[in-house]
Every structure is written in structure tokens, then in C-alpha cells.
Amino acid sequence: MEGTIEIRSPHTDVEWQEYYHLRYEVLRKPLSQPEGSERNEGDAIGVHFALFRSGDLLAIARLDEVDEKVAQTRFVAVKSNLQGMGFGKKIMLAVEDHARQQGKSMMLLHARDYAVDFYLNLGYQIVEPSYKLFGVLQHFQMEKSL
Secondary structure (H helix, E strand, O other): OOOOEEEEOOOOHHHHHHHHHHHHHHHOHHHOOOOOOOOOHHHHOOEEEEEEEOOEEEEEEEEEEOOOOEEEEEEEEEOHHHOOOOHHHHHHHHHHHHHHHOOOOEEEEEEEHHHHHHHHHOOOEEEEEEEEEOOOEEEEEEEEEO
8 A cells, every 4th residue: 555645525626526436436337327326415515535545536435414423424435446455444434533523423324235344343333234225235224433
């Protein structure tokens, strides 16, 4: 993992395009969903995180406020060829730190079935099975005290 790591919100139009493209490529395209399906109304008010290494976008996440004490992480994605190299953990720790700074004491998320172990390793606990994305991909509600 050589190179300078920076985690921040995208700033330029090109960075925003790369951000949404990564979200689409990792989270929607494998499910045969159309471009545009990677965006939703929460994008206007969520806090966006982008992990750059030497200027290259490698991982993303969005933080949503649920209420005064609870936040939710959504749309966590790492470039497919870089998964398992620690970038997901780095961006999740940055998201959690930001939530703590905002006074949140609980983090919620809905993990895809194949990502549950990743979140368990970060200290999250399974609450219950939640929805099936597009009727095919099982998600699990998970939470962590911050």
C-alpha cells in the first residue's frame, strides 16, 4: 500500500464522476442494474467519503444521519481488484470517527451477505436479516456502538 492516503469528500466534477462510477461498478453493475441506480435522494444530504491513494480513487462510503445519536453507513465500495488490502477498513474507520465527532453513539448498516465477515471484524454485530436487494441479494442489519 504505497502512496499517500487521503480520505475526504470528492471536490471536483471529475472526482464526483469517479465516485459515482466506482459505486456503480462495484455495487450495481454486478447485479445487472442500469447506470443511475447507484444514486438516490440521500446523496444530497449524506456525508460522502472518498479514499484516494496518490490521487487515485480506491474506496468510497456515505454517512447518513438517522437521528441525534445514530448514524448509518451506506454505499461502501472498494475497487474490485483492491478488496482485501485494508482500504475498506480505512474508510470505515474514517466514517466512524466522523460520526463520533458529530456526537453519534451508534452506527447502523445493512451488509450484503458476502460482506458480513468484514463488518464483524470491525466490531459490528448482526441484528437480523433485513432486505433482499433487487429481490436477490440478502442483506443483514448490523450495528456497532461508537
